[in-house]
Amino acid sequence: MILILISPRNAGLPFARWLGEERGRLLAVTADGVDPGPGFLAVERVADYTDDTAVHDAVRRLRAHHDVTRVLALAEVDVERAAGLREELGLPGQRPESARAYRDKVLMKEYARAGGIRVPAFAPVHDEAEVLAFMAAHPGPVVVKPRDGSGSTGVAVLHRPEDARAVAERVRSGGHEAEEFVTGRFCHVDALHVGGEFVVSVPSVYTDGGCLSHWTDSGNGSWTLEAGDPLHARLVEETRRLVTALPPAPALFVHAEFFVTEAEEIILCEIAGRVGGTPIPAMLNAVLGLDPRELWSRIECGLPVDLEAVADRARSAPLVANFGLPPRNGRITRVPGQPPAGTQDFTVLARAGDDWGGARYRDRKSGDFVATWLVTARTEGELLARVAKSEAEAEAGFGWESAAEVSR
Incomplete structure (x- = not known):
């Protein structure tokens, strides 16, 4: 049976349709409150999907009653989990050594550099002093980010030595790297x-x-x-x-x-x-x-x-462009009533009344959007002109009440 690790961000994906031959025999581990959809024989849920131990315990509960023959994971957070399970169960697919290299930004650059790939100057950092030492050795902006992050979460660009204070606490928590800023x-x-x-x-x-x-x-x-x-x-x-x-x-x-x-x-x-x-x-x-x-x-x-x-x-x-509008720091008062002209797959991912203020706004990822769409064309010039036009129309379709206005 196929075991699928379903991150909350992947809730709603039609796994039973995609894997039609296995419909009714699928197994899933996901978070509380997530509906994996039809086609699943058994589902285990965990209160905190970021808890590796809880996820692995849920897998073991499923394995106690079902024969797992494949492990599928689509989310970044599940790449190493899935690889570890394949190793443990002797199943086909990516194993931990490979999975770690595709997640750990220091390790991947070490492999890449050894293979002749040009990489920016980089180094693991564990405290403010190491960040400052890296900045001194590499004048200009410096990027500090989690070694296993995704979606630009936790990324900071430092321009002056005093900027290092802002990242000191998170760097001390472990798992960060510094690298030169490349334009x-x-x-x-x-x-x-x-x-x-x-x-x-x-x-x-x-x-x-x-x-x-x-x-x-x-x-x-x-x-x-x-x-x-x-x-x-x-x-x-x-x-x-x-x-x-x-x-x-x-x-x-x-x-x-x-x-x-x-x-x-x-x-x-x-x-x-x-x-x-x-x-x-x-x-x-x-x-x-x-x-x-x-x-x-x-x-x-x-x-x-x-x-x-x-x-x-x-x-x-044909040439294809994707585009998305990110949330703002506030509450949505209006959403577009119709797609911008010339777009495909225009999808509004928010509703009037949704509040993106406070911690939700601070913790937003690069993949968090209130609307996304596609544009196609046969030449680059035509494509980019259509993107610019559709962005202006989509932006005009949204109304926002700022966080300051919401708190009054």
């Missing part, structure tokens, strides 16, 4: 790697600000590169070299991020061993002809997939 175009490559070969690689460019745009309440997204763009082939090759440099797995769906400097040098930001977060799946769906999470789920669970058809579809797909 340039911010790109990502989403690629499926099966049996030692790349089935498909989709290079894209983030809009200005990339994953940090939400810090300024700015919308952000990315668009697929034209096949004839010289950067397209270079990013595909760099991703191939990067995956080769890291510990292998039988199959991987990776989301790699790179900086491309003014001198056209490609520098690694980081790579994740999972499908990219919202709204990238919708963009890849338009490129591949099916949801990449469905594609990856079937491969991970040993179910048949026509990989040749997926590759053919990707080669003939």
Whole structure:
């Protein structure tokens, strides 16, 4: 039977449809209050899904009554959990050595550097003194972030030595790294790697600000590169070299991020061993002809997939852009009544009355949006013009009451 670890952020995904052959035989571990949907034979829930011990105990309760033959995990928080379970049960798929390298940003850069990949200067940091020492050795802005974070959570950009005080407490809690700030175009490559070969690689460019745009309440997204763009082939090759440099797995769906400097040098930001977060799946769906999470789920669970058809579809797909509007510090008073002209898959992810103030706003991730959508075109110029127009229309459709106004 297939065991699925379902993070609350993945609640509502149609696993029973994606894994139709196994409908009625699926097992799940998820959080209290989460409905995994139809098709599950047994479900175990935990009060705190961030508690590794609780999740593993829930798995053991399921194993006491059911034979687990595959483990599926789509969320970043579950990558290492799933790998550990496969190791423990002797099941196919990514194992802990590989999973850790795709999560630990220090370890992944060590592997990448050893494999000839250009990486920023970096170092693990455990206290304010180590942050200050790194800043002294590397003049200019410095990034401090969790070694196993995702969605830009916990990321800080330090410009002056006194800025280090703001991150001192979190750094002392463990698991952080410092790295030099790299300027340039911010790109990502989403690629499926099966049996030692790349089935498909989709290079894209983030809009200005990339994953940090939400810090300024700015919308952000990315668009697929034209096949004839010289950067397209270079990013595909760099991703191939990067995956080769890291510990292998039988199959991987990776989301790699790179900086491309003014001198056209490609520098690694980081790579994740999972499908990219919202709204990238919708963009890849338009490129591949099916949801990449469905594609990856079937491969991970040993179910048949026509990989040749997926590759053919990707080669003939139009240019696609994804875009999303982040929440603001306040309460939503109005949501758009209709999609902006020329958009596809326009999805409003909030309701009038939703409050994004306080801790919710402070803890927001780069993948938290109030609306997402797609735009397609045959040329880059046309695509970006449509993105700009749709952003303005979508933004105008929302009304916000600021946190200060809400608290009065």
